[in-house]
Amino acid sequence: MNICVIGTGYVGLVGSAVFAGWGNQVVGVDVDQAKLDMIQAGVMPIYEPGLPELVAQGIRRGNLRFTNSTAEGIKDAEVIFICVGTPQGAAGNADLSSVLQVARQIGQSLDHYAVVVTKSTVPVGTNQRVKEILQETTQQGVLFDVASCPEFLAQGTSVYDMDHPSRTVIGSDSPEAIELVAEVFKHLPAAIIRCGFAEAELIKYASNALLATKITFADSMASLCDLVGADVVLVMDAVGKDPRIGAMFLRAGLGWGGSCFPKDVEALAYLASQLSLPLPQLDGTRNTNRRVHKRFVHKISLYFDGKLDGKTFAVLGLAFKAGTDDTRESPAKKVIMRLRGAGARVRAYDPKATEKAILDLGTTSLEYCDNPYETMAGADALVILTDWPEFKGLDLSRVNSLLKNPVIFDGRNMLDPETVEREGFIYFAMGRPTNGQRIINGKDTTYVAKLTNGAGLNK
Ligand code: UDX
Numbered sequence: 001m002n003i004c005v006i007g008t009g010y011v012g013l014v015g016s017a018v019f020a021g022w023g024n025q026v027v028g029v030d031v032d033q034a035k036l037d038m039i040q041a042g043v044m045p046i047y048e049p050g051l052p053e054l055v056a057q058g059i060r061r062g063n064l065r066f067t068n069s070t071a072e073g074i075k076d077a078e079v080i081f082i083c084v085g086t087p088q089g090a091a092g093n094a095d096l097s098s099v100l101q102v103a104r105q106i107g108q109s110l111d112h113y114a115v116v117v118t119k120s121t122v123p124v125g126t127n128q129r130v131k132e133i134l135q136e137t138t139q140q141g142v143l144f145d146v147a148s149c150p151e152f153l154a155q156g157t158s159v160y161d162m163d164h165p166s167r168t169v170i171g172s173d174s175p176e177a178i179e180l181v182a183e184v185f186k187h188l189p190a191a192i193i194r195c196g197f198a199e200a201e202l203i204k205y206a207s208n209a210l211l212a213t214k215i216t217f218a219d220s221m222a223s224l225c226d227l228v229g230a231d232v233v234l235v236m237d238a239v240g241k242d243p244r245i246g247a248m249f250l251r252a253g254l255g256w257g258g259s260c261f262p263k264d265v266e267a268l269a270y271l272a273s274q275l276s277l278p279l280p281q282l283d284g285t286r287n288t289n290r291r292v293h294k295r296f297v298h299k300i301s302l303y304f305d306g307k308l309d310g311k312t313f314a315v316l317g318l319a320f321k322a323g324t325d326d327t328r329e330s331p332a333k334k335v336i337m338r339l340r341g342a343g344a345r346v347r348a349y350d351p352k353a354t355e356k357a358i359l360d361l362g363t364t365s366l367e368y369c370d371n372p373y374e375t376m377a378g379a380d381a382l383v384i385l386t387d388w389p390e391f392k393g394l395d396l397s398r399v400n401s402l403l404k405n406p407v408i409f410d411g412r413n414m415l416d417p418e419t420v421e422r423e424g425f426i427y428f429a430m431g432r433p434t435n436g437q438r439i440i441n442g443k444d445t446t447y448v449a450k451l452t453n454g455a456g457l458n459k
Helices: 010-023 033-040 051-061 097-109 126-137 157-164 176-183 197-228 230-239 259-272 280-303 331-341 356-361 389-393 394-401 417-422 435-443 446-450
Strands: 001-008 025-029 064-067 079-082 114-118 143-148 168-174 189-197 312-315 346-351 366-368 383-386 407-410 426-428
Touching: 001 010, 010 025, 010 064, 010 114, 010 157, 033 064, 051 064, 064 157, 064 383, 079 435, 097 114, 097 126, 097 280, 114 126, 114 280, 126 143, 126 197, 143 176, 143 197, 168 176, 168 197, 168 280, 168 426, 176 189, 189 197, 197 259, 197 435, 259 280, 280 331, 280 407, 280 435, 312 331, 331 346, 331 356, 331 366, 346 356, 356 366, 407 435, 417 426, 426 435
Parallel strands: 001 025, 001 079, 025 064, 079 114, 114 143, 168 189, 312 346, 312 383, 346 366, 383 407, 407 426
Antiparallel strands: 143 168
16 A cells, blocks of 8 residues: 655654555655654664664665655555654643644645544544644545544554554544555454544543553552552552453553653543543542652652762663653653752663753763663662663672662662562662661651551561
8 A cells, every 4th residue: 555654753653664564655754854864874763673674674675765745745645644743732731733734734735535544642523623624725626534543552662563453443434434544454463443533532542541540550559568568569460360450551660651641641631621521530640640759769868868968879770661762751850850959969871761861851960871880889879760671680799899888779670679688788669568668667757657557567
């Protein structure tokens, strides 16, 4: 099929490359010519496993090319995917200006029938607006349809996710358009869910909000485990064995971040508020998530008796999760900003995200290192903020010899408490009964006072 993909961000670039890999003729469009030059030269603007190889293959085989002209990109396209950003607007709403502008540009250039498909995450009503814009801007006699086909890609595995979707959702008011878009995905074993615009738009938001809620629930249980001396990893593993609940997205940590969950949860809450519909459960998820990283820094502060001024922390991880160089809404950044705000210095290492973190965080009281151990010499504690698998394999005796104090704050439950404590560390995790947790439970009288029975504390 002839496919045009507008936008070469995470979704669009991966989409273009994978569609080409499936044998389609694909043109990727982006206004940023410098970015297109980079992509064509084999330099990817994002870190995504498998992407450089797939782009190179498409360019070599001649079925993947890029242009900065929408008119040229859509010239022969049967299906046009809109994959531009929908960042969070000032009121929590999704900012649709790029999507609507692209719709206008498509309308102005379209001279043949095509299905215009919104892949960007957009709130209910957007596809209807896209349709109206196309009606206003296309020349008389040019026919088109609109469909919604939300993406469910997770960063770091998005090439794999495109090939192995759990479902493909296609929403439209035109059954013919749905079938044409379904052609693109029909070789995949995943079910195709055919529905209207509103269902497709809502499926995406509901999925992300429920996943975020699962994580927040695990984070809340971790807070409780810290107080009662239980192990959240054990608790949530057992909870997740119930097939009605499912094992995934129950890892307690520093709360959810990234480019999708925060903005999508806000946009869903905004939509409900516009309709005067209270969603207190969703508000609870949002508010709790805002507190997770603060609670973690509070833990660090409690251990150091509130004196973080002048301390140096060795930080591992800047990306919002493992497998990506993305630092948008990264809990790691929030923790670092709080530590710096309290007068501490930070030396940080991330395998992929340093460049992006420098742009966001700058270099004041923050030094970037080339390997994990470089962060540690003379530091007051080690702080793990991103779940990169390589942090599980740290040489603990080397860590111990480098740090000023043998103290580890593990915000992602990456290390095995028994091993770390046996190596002589004071260890803090999220919702795990560690030697460090017992120390601060003893110090924090507000927590202790709240429990009528101190069971589990200081044992
Ligand atoms: C997410 C959705 O998974 C994807 O379907 C959607 O299209 C875009 O948003 P992504 O943002 O790449 O993908 O990251 P994801 O792997 O879902 O993680 C989101 C956040 O939750 C990260 O900060 C991660 O560290 C955190 N997380 C995830 C947890 O804290 N615990 C978990 O158990 C899982």
